[in-house]
Each structure stands twice: as structure tokens, then as C-alpha cells.
Amino acid sequence: MSAIDYSERIPNNVNLSEDRALQRALEHWQPNYLQWWRDMGPDGAMNHDVYLRTAINVTPEGWANFGHVKMPDYRWGIFLAQQEPDRKVNFGESRGTVAWQEVPGEHRANLRRMIVTQGDTEPASVEQQRHLGLTAPSNYDLRNLFQINVEEGRHLWAMVYLLHKYFGRDGREEAEALLQRNSGDQDKPRILEAFNEETPDWLAFYMFTYFTDRDGKFQLNALSESGFDPLSRTCRFMLTEEAHHMFVGESGIARVINRTCQIMKEFGIEDPEQVRAKGVIDLPTIQRYLNFHFSVTIDLFGADQSSNAAAFYSSGLKGRYEETRRDDDHMLKNQHYRILEVVNGALVEKEVPMLNSLNEVLRDDFIRDSVAGVGRWNRVIEKAGLAFRLVTPHKAFNRHIGSFADFRISPDGNLISEAEWEANLRNWLPSETDRLFVASLMGRVIEPGKMANWIAPPPVGINRQPIDFEYVRFN
Numbered sequence: 001m002s003a004i005d006y007s008e009r010i011p012n013n014v015n016l017s018e019d020r021a022l023q024r025a026l027e028h029w030q031p032n033y034l035q036w037w038r039d040m041g042p043d044g045a046m047n048h049d050v051y052l053r054t055a056i057n058v059t060p061e062g063w064a065n066f067g068h069v070k071m072p073d074y075r076w077g078i079f080l081a082q083q084e085p086d087r088k089v090n091f092g093e094s095r096g097t098v099a100w101q102e103v104p105g106e107h108r109a110n111l112r113r114m115i116v117t118q119g120d121t122e123p124a125s126v127e128q129q130r131h132l133g134l135t136a137p138s139n140y141d142l143r144n145l146f147q148i149n150v151e152e153g154r155h156l157w158a159m160v161y162l163l164h165k166y167f168g169r170d171g172r173e174e175a176e177a178l179l180q181r182n183s184g185d186q187d188k189p190r191i192l193e194a195f196n197e198e199t200p201d202w203l204a205f206y207m208f209t210y211f212t213d214r215d216g217k218f219q220l221n222a223l224s225e226s227g228f229d230p231l232s233r234t235c236r237f238m239l240t241e242e243a244h245h246m247f248v249g250e251s252g253i254a255r256v257i258n259r260t261c262q263i264m265k266e267f268g269i270e271d272p273e274q275v276r277a278k279g280v281i282d283l284p285t286i287q288r289y290l291n292f293h294f295s296v297t298i299d300l301f302g303a304d305q306s307s308n309a310a311a312f313y314s315s316g317l318k319g320r321y322e323e324t325r326r327d328d329d330h331m332l333k334n335q336h337y338r339i340l341e342v343v344n345g346a347l348v349e350k351e352v353p354m355l356n357s358l359n360e361v362l363r364d365d366f367i368r369d370s371v372a373g374v375g376r377w378n379r380v381i382e383k384a385g386l387a388f389r390l391v392t393p394h395k396a397f398n399r400h401i402g403s404f405a406d407f408r409i410s411p412d413g414n415l416i417s418e419a420e421w422e423a424n425l426r427n428w429l430p431s432e433t434d435r436l437f438v439a440s441l442m443g444r445v446i447e448p449g450k451m452a453n454w455i456a457p458p459p460v461g462i463n464r465q466p467i468d469f470e471y472v473r474f475n
């Protein structure tokens with residue numbers, strides 16, 4: 001594996017210099033990208049020196065090189081995982097044939113749509129998080145935010161490379177449009193609803209990186225199974241970066257819980273108002289944020305029954321999570337899956353063709369993975385000797401997409417009336433008061449090693465550096 005040549009304007013391991021037309025097209029897109037970064041990227045942070053990891057090659061040793069960099073000078077590049085010799089299409093109707101190095105004409109529109117949808121989420125999250133640097137709880141956390149932001153920017157590059165290289169003029173137009181839509185914009189919003197929500201505070205940020213970046217993990221994993229080999233290789237490399245994003249979320253929430261429990265024990269208090277008076281986030285508020293981010297994120301998997309999902313699978317474009325590790329026929333034609341639906345005022349299981357339920361299959365895989373981390377958060381509370389437990393809400397709760405969208409369903413999965421919903425809403429989802437309280441705690445802490453009052457320090461630093469390392473230097 002050759003190292004990435006940083007003397008090139010666009011670092012890459014795809015022999016970009018051998019394809020002059022493509023190189024020119026991307027060099028034309030690059031200044032527009034940088035303009036977008038200045039306009040919509042991290043607010044007020046262009047001059048900071050940030051201790052970032054940058055990929056210099058895609059081997060396990062080489063993809064994480066650390067050093068202080070100013071973010072506009074970060075070298076966003078195009079990196080694909082190594083090509084597997086003799087890779088095949090591993091599922092669907094073309095199963096067993098040689099994986100495609102070019103886009104099959106009949107799948108062009110669907111593939112482009114999948115790449116654009118994935119690509120759109122990447123800059124969206126940078127936009128959603130752009131004000132958070134102003135209220136970071138520590139120098140360490142500020143660095144992690146910026147690391148995630150530059151990598152989401154690189155993920156946009158990854159998708160734009162595919163659009164430019166394989167989709168001609170349409171691809172170039174889509175690449176421009178990816179810089180023109182903006183999160184929450186009235187006229188030109190991002191494609192998916194969860195990516196138009198605000199990430200107003202750091203509790204929301206940790207929940208977002210725990211749940212919504214995990215949606216990214218599952219989508220990228222399913223796309224990394226694609227019969228279209230360049231998409232597979234691109235997504236495989238993106239997954240190595242995604243792991244850190246979810247780590248920031250999981251460890252961030254664990255540190256918030258840790259600090260809250262410490263105060264509750266120290267003062268012998270459990271009442272949320274008393275806990276708040278000590279300047280930490282009460283556990284019921286953390287539960288409500290969890291309910292919100294979980295429910296909004298599982299909507300991202302789409303309708304529970306979808307003929308598009310079936311078509312993407314049968315045509316070999318998008319597999320299941322860990323497709324090649326499953327031992328079934330990878331065609332799924334006569335298989336069934338149990339989904340939930342509302343019948344006569346109750347949630348009942350129904351058996352449907354599996355091919356049409358692949359969104360639900362991926363959502364259920366995501367839910368299993370999410371629940372595991374919530375269990376780890378509960379162990380922090382348990383260790384402190386407190387009785388409170390966080391609960392992952394029922395998957396039908398607070399849905400806006402799929403068959404549950406027309407019903408009111410409680411976090412424990414019971415169909416309820418509109419009146420019951422209204423009466424309980426402030427116990428289930430963050431209220432304006434909750435958000436104002438959390439916002440009131442947010443203040444910038446930048447002195448190395450210091451933490452805001454509402455969060456515990458991390459157990460270890462980044463890249464074996466001490467916790468009080470100067471991760472971000474201010475100029």
C-alpha cells in the first residue's frame with residue numbers, strides 16, 4: 001500500500017493524478033468545499049491549532065497520524081480501503097458474479113441516490129454542531145468535536161469522489177448540491193429529518209454521536225457489502241473513523257452520569273431539582289434526551305416495509321449489516337421477518353416477506369447495538385449505589401416515519417390517547433425548561449485539564465497524551 005502523497009492538492013490513494021479530467025473536476029469543487037467550511041463549519045475556530053489525526057495511508061498503523069493542525073489546513077483526502085482480490089457480489093440476484101468496478105447501467109439511478117443520501121448526512125452534522133465549540137466543557141472535548149467535524153468533512157469528500165468519478169455530469173451537479181443544502185434551512189434542507197434538528201448543547205452532542213453516528217455505522221456497514229466495489233472500499237475506510245465518533249458519545253454520556261452520581265452521593269440527594277441546584281444534569285433529564293435521540297435516529301432507517309429496500313438488496317447494491325458473516329442463502333426470497341403493527345388498539349407481531357423488511361432488519365440490529373451501551377451507562381449508576389436505571393424506549397415511541405407515525409405510543413410500548421400523550425410529554429421528551437437548564441450549564445472551559453462542573457474527566461487522554469495536554473491551542 002502506497003503512502004498518500006501530501007504534496008498533491010488532494011491527498012489520495014486512488015491515483016488521482018492519472019485521471020486528469022477527474023482531478024480537475026475535484027480541484028474545481030475543492031474551493032467551494034473550503035468556502036462551505038468557512039461559512040458553515042466550526043464557528044470561530046479557523047485559527048486554532050488542533051491536535052488532529054490525519055490519515056497518511058489506510059493500513060492499521062498508518063491511518064491515524066497525530067499532530068497540531070489549523071482546521072482549514074486539514075488535508076481532506078480520498079482514501080479507499082485496499083481492494084480485495086477476486087471480490088464477488090455477495091448477495092441478491094447477481095450473487096457469485098465478479099464485483100462491479102463500474103456502475104451497472106440499470107442500477108445507476110438507485111446507486112446515485114444512495115450515495116447522495118449518505119453524502120448529505122456528512123456535512124449536515126458539521127452544520128448541526130457548528131456552535132458547540134463556543135461552549136466546550138474542556139480542551140479535550142473541544143478537540144474531539146473538531147476531530148469529528150473534520151472527518152465528517154472527509155466523508156463528504158469520499159461520497160463526492162464517487163459522484164465525480166462514476167456519475168459524470170449528474171454526479172458533478174449532485175456534488176455541488178451537497179454544498180448548497182443546509183441543515184435546518186427552510187428552502188433547501190438536508191434530505192433526512194434527523195439531520196435538520198439542532199444539536200444545541202453538549203448533552204445533545206454526546207447523544208447524537210452515540211445514536212446518530214451509530215446509524216452511520218450501520219448504513220456504512222450495509223453499503224460496505226455493496227456489489228459496487230468502489231462504494232464498498234470507500235465505506236470500509238469510513239468505518240474506521242466512525243468508531244471514534246461513537247466513542248466520544250458513549251464516553252461523554254458516561255462522564256456526565258458519573259459526575260451527576262458523584263454529586264448525588266456526596267450530598268445524599270435524589271430529587272432532580274436539588275440535583276440541578278448543584279449544577280449537574282439530573283438523571284431523568286438524561287433519560288428524556290436519550291428518548292429523543294433514540295427515537296429520532298431510528299426513524300433514519302426508513303419505513304418498516306419498503307420495496308426500495310428490497311430492490312437495493314436484490315440488485316446487490318446494499319446488503320445487511322455483516323451480510324457476509326450470515327449463513328443463509330443471501331437471496332432471502334422465501335424468508336419472512338416479524339414486524340410490529342397496530343391492530344385494534346394494540347401492537348401485534350406480523351410475519352411479512354423479509355426482502356421488504358430490510359429497513360426493519362437493519363433498525364433492529366442498530367437497536368441491539370445501542371441497548372448494549374445503555375447497559376454500560378447503567379453500570380456507572382449501579383456502581384455509585386443508586387437505584388435509577390436508564391431505559392431504551394420502545395421502538396414505536398415518538399416515531400415520525402413508518403407505520404407507528406400515525407399513533408401515540410408510550411416509551412414502554414403502549415398505545416395511548418392524545419390526551420395521555422400530552423399529559424406525559426414533559427416526562428418523556430426534553431421540555432423547553434430542560435433545554436434551558438442544560439443550556440444554562442454550558443460555558444466554555446478551555447484551560448488544559450480543567451472540566452466544566454457537570455462532567456467528569458475522561459479516564460485517559462487521546463493518543464496516550466495526558467488529560468491536561470494542550471489539545472487545542474488558541475491563536
Ligand SMILES: [Fe+2]
Nearest residue numbers: 122152155216
Ligand atoms: Fe460520517
Ligand SMILES: [Fe+2]
Nearest residue numbers: 213216242245
Ligand atoms: Fe460520524
